[in-house]
Amino acid sequence: xxxxxxxxxxxxxxxxxxxxxxxxxxxxxxxxxxxxxxxxxxxxxxxxxxxxxxxxxxxxxxxxxxxxxxxxxxxxxxxxxxxxxxxxxxxxxxxxxxxxxxxxxxxxxxxxxxxxxxxxxxxxxxxxxxxxxxxxxxxxxxxxxxxxxxxxxxxxxxxxxxxxxxxxxxxxxxxxxxxxxxxxxxxxxxxxxxxxxxxxxxxxxxxxxxxxxxxxxxxxxxxxxxxxxxxxxxxxxxxxxxxxxxxxxxxxxxxxxxxxxxxxxxxxxxxxxxxxxxxxxxxxxxxxxxxxxxxxxxxxxxxxxxxxxxxxxxxxxxxxxxxx
Amino acid sequence: xxxxxxxxxxxxxxxxxxxxxxxxxxxxxxxxxxxxxxxxxxxxxxxxxxxxxxxxxxxxxxxxxxxxxxxxxxxxxxxxxxxxxxxxxxxxxxxxxxxxxxxxxxxxxxxxxxxxxxxxxxxxxxxxxxxxxxxxxxxxxxxxxxxxxxxxxxxxxxxxxxxxxxxxxxxxxxxxxxxxxxxxxxxxxxxxxxxxxxxxxxxxxxxxxxxxxxxxxxxxxxxxxxxxxxxxxxxxxxxxxxxxxxxxxxxxxxxxxxxxxxxxxxxxxxxxxxxxxxxxxxxxxxxxxxxxxxxxxxxxxxxxxxxxxxxxxxxxxxxxxxxxxxxxxxxxxxxxxxxxxxxxxxxxxxxxxxxxxxxxxxxxxxxxxxxxxxxxxxxxxxx
Numbered sequence: 272x273x274x275x276x277x278x279x280x281x282x283x284x285x286x287x288x289x290x291x292x293x294x295x296x297x298x299x300x301x302x303x304x305x306x307x308x309x310x311x312x313x314x315x316x317x318x319x320x321x322x323x324x325x326x327x328x329x330x331x332x333x334x335x336x337x338x339x340x341x342x343x344x345x346x347x348x349x350x351x352x353x354x355x356x357x358x359x360x361x362x363x364x365x366x367x368x369x370x371x372x373x374x375x376x377x378x379x380x381x382x383x384x385x386x387x388x389x390x391x392x393x394x395x396x397x398x399x400x401x402x403x404x405x406x407x408x409x410x411x412x413x414x415x416x417x418x419x420x421x422x423x424x425x426x427x428x429x430x431x432x433x434x435x436x437x438x439x440x441x442x443x444x445x446x447x448x449x450x451x452x453x454x455x456x457x458x459x460x461x462x463x464x465x466x467x468x469x470x471x472x473x474x475x476x477x478x479x480x481x482x483x484x485x486x487x488x489x490x491x492x493x494x495x496x497x498x499x500x501x502x503x504x505x506x507x508x509x510x511x512x513x514x515x516x517x518x519x520x521x522x523x524x525x526x527x528x529x530x531x532x533x534x535x536x537x538x539x540x541x542x543x544x545x546x547x548x549x550x551x552x553x554x555x556x557x558x559x560x561x562x563x564x565x566x567x568x569x570x571x572x573x574x575x576x577x578x579x580x581x582x583x584x585x586x587x588x589x590x591x592x593x594x595x
Numbered sequence: 596x597x598x599x600x601x602x603x604x605x606x607x608x609x610x611x612x613x614x615x616x617x618x619x620x621x622x623x624x625x626x627x628x629x630x631x632x633x634x635x636x637x638x639x640x641x642x643x644x645x646x647x648x649x650x651x652x653x654x655x656x657x658x659x660x661x662x663x664x665x666x667x668x669x670x671x672x673x674x675x676x677x678x679x680x681x682x683x684x685x686x687x688x689x690x691x692x693x694x695x696x697x698x699x700x701x702x703x704x705x706x707x708x709x710x711x712x713x714x715x716x717x718x719x720x721x722x723x724x725x726x727x728x729x730x731x732x733x734x735x736x737x738x739x740x741x742x743x744x745x746x747x748x749x750x751x752x753x754x755x756x757x758x759x760x761x762x763x764x765x766x767x768x769x770x771x772x773x774x775x776x777x778x779x780x781x782x783x784x785x786x787x788x789x790x791x792x793x794x795x796x797x798x799x800x801x802x803x804x805x806x807x808x809x810x811x812x813x814x815x816x817x818x819x820x821x822x823x824x825x826x827x828x829x830x831x832x833x834x835x836x837x838x839x840x841x842x843x844x845x846x847x848x849x850x851x852x853x854x855x856x857x858x859x860x861x862x863x864x865x866x867x868x869x870x871x872x873x874x875x876x877x878x879x880x881x882x883x884x885x886x887x888x889x890x891x892x893x894x895x896x897x898x899x900x901x902x903x904x905x906x907x908x909x910x911x912x913x914x915x916x917x918x919x920x921x922x923x924x925x926x927x928x929x930x931x932x933x934x935x936x937x938x939x940x941x942x943x944x945x946x947x948x949x950x951x952x953x954x955x956x957x958x959x960x961x962x963x964x965x966x967x968x969x970x971x972x973x974x975x976x977x978x
Contacts, residue, residue: 296743322743327778328774328777328778328781330770330774330777330778332732332770332771332774333732333771333774333775333777333778335732336729336731336732336733336735336736336771336774336775337732337733337735337736337739337775337778338736339732339733339736340732340733340734340735340736340737340738340739340740340758341736341737341739341740342736343715343721343733343736343737343740344736344737344739344740344741344743344744345740345744346740346743360770363726363729363771364729364732364771367726367729368726368729368733372722373935373936373937373938374710374932374935374936375710375711375722376710376711376714376715376722376935377709377710377712377935378934378935379714379715379716380715380716380722381938412936412937413936413937414937415937435938436938437937437938437939464939464941510941511940511941511942511943511944512941512943513941514942514943515942
């Protein structure tokens with residue numbers, strides 16, 4: 272057992288992946304000497320050399336496009352996109368190229384690539400540094416999309432993603448980078464694409480992921496004081512969705528609320544709500560609610576606390592659902 | 596030929612079939628090799644004509660003709676050898692044939708019976724790329740992989756490899772191509788950027804893409820650029836051999852601008868008479884890449900009419916095989932396509948496949964009822 276922050280757990284996971292397989296390469300802007308703007312790759316170039324921990328020219332499409340070529344040559348590139356809002360120049364390469372080689376080659380070409388993206392708000396940043404673009408990628412056939420919410424998952428999920436032969440978009444909740452937890456580096460980790468019940472409960476299911484898991488766990492504790500027994504599910508994987516875990520929970524509780532920072536319309540919450548009403552129609556005692564960012568571009572940081580779902584907004588939705 | 600636009604290109608065989616000297620480049624091969632190039636070019640042209648005809652008959656959804664670009668493709672691909680690897684755009688049919696892609700298989704993409712059919716790792720040819728310029732970055736990454744595999748810059752030339760990537764004049768406006776130039780230069784990646792400047796990006800002339808000759812752009816990125824007569828198979832082979840040699844030895848990228856002409860349409864959906872003159876096309880016809888090689892080889896005595904007749908017979912055989920093969924390509928089944936979206940598809944995807952199969956099975960006892968004339972008429976009226 273070791274106490275680690277999410278950032279340190281990612282660094283340790285990357286280090287272990289580099290040690291385990293000489294084909295693993297880290298690739299991105301400022302990831303070498305600087306160790307990345309969030310220091311996720313700190314000391315890795317020092318220890319594994321510039322041929323494996325590669326500083327790239329400043330061009331996101333170039334990074335992902337050349338990573339494709341490295342993957343075709345048998346390498347396992349782990350790409351760092353510096354901030355969520357800077358992934359869009361690489362969008363064509365990810366959507367039209369990375370996601371489709373397996374399909375276009377009828378299964379002959381695998382694309383073992385991980386694209387790491389720090390995402391989400393709550394850090395007082397300027398524009399383009401607080402976005403939640405996960406739904407774009409989850410909407411794209413051929414991509415798997417995962418996100419960690421705590422140091423244990425950060426440590427294991429990054430290694431599992433690197434070991435996968437699928438292209439994986441790996442979202443890191445940047446406002447949780449500095450939160451600490453105990454990480455057992457010897458256990459058998461849970462499967463990568465499986466949701467986790469963070470806290471069991473009988474009255475209502477909060478379905479969330481990434482930075483909002485902690486917020487929802489706090490809401491569950493606060494709601495308990497009012498006598499509501501809330502179940503919290505950390506989806507962990509957004510594509511594919513582990514609907515079995517969600518559906519089992521909602522069958523039990525009869526109430527569901529999806530919480531994410533990304534905008535409301537056509538977000539992950541919309542998909543969850545659609546599937547829950549389809550699979551749990553007779554079990555539902557209230558409509559599925561969503562607590563999300565609003566359908567506006569990410570706002571100036573002085574009002575981001577009003578924009579982002581927080582404890583009170585989640586509890587407000589819990590009240591509306593419980594009293595429906 | 597005096598043409599100010601092309602006065603600085605490398606040419607070793609004139610349109611009249613006369614071999615000429617160039618101060619920097621020479622073709623080192625034999626007449627027998629040249630006859631091999633002629634054979635490849637003629638077969639590729641026949642294949643291309645046949646595919647165009649198949650599209651006209653409605654047997655292909657689309658076809659991008661390679662007509663007129665045979666020398667650029669055959670000359671360049673003949674400079675490659677293992678462990679080189681080739682990234683095509685979508686018009687490199689002569690390149691694909693050279694690398695052993697089955698001509699009938701090649702049509703599956705355009706008939707809509709499969710995605711991209713060949714095994715790229717075995718054939719040394721990556722999949723066709725249809726998003727313009729994207730493949731240049733893949734090529735640079737692959738070249739970075741060759742560097743890491745120790746297959747570059749070795750003392751033993753046979754142990755070295757390089758990457759060839761094809762793209763067109765229109766692609767040079769794409770960000771990806773410019774990024775590929777930058778990454779290749781920064782990492783001294785062993786890659787040859789082979790631009791077939793066929794003068795048009797669909798209807799847009801090269802002047803809209805570039806104010807300077809394309810090959811000169813390379814100097815701004817920090818590597819050499821050469822313009823070659825793209826209709827001269829000997830010059831193309833010589834220049835490409837040099838560039839691949841540089842790359843294999845660890846000296847980094849080269850940009851080759853093969854100055855050529857798209858004699859056909861952009862694709863079978865295009866009508867080039869709307870944007871270019873008959874005079875222009877006729878002028879380029881006089882620079883045909885095949886006739887000059889044939890003239891040279893006949894005058895040198897390397898081939899004779901009997902040789903050409905035999906080649907003609909091979910063309911007929913190829914054409915027949917392509918015509919018959921195209922229409923008998925196996926039809927795809929939607930349910931099979933769910934298998935290759937991701938490795939280990941999740942329940943959500945598998946449920947969709949099962950739903951589809953269940954729905955389809957519903958027609959087993961009740962044949963599909965295609966909308967009849969009456970329904971069509973009603974819809975027509977309603978809209």
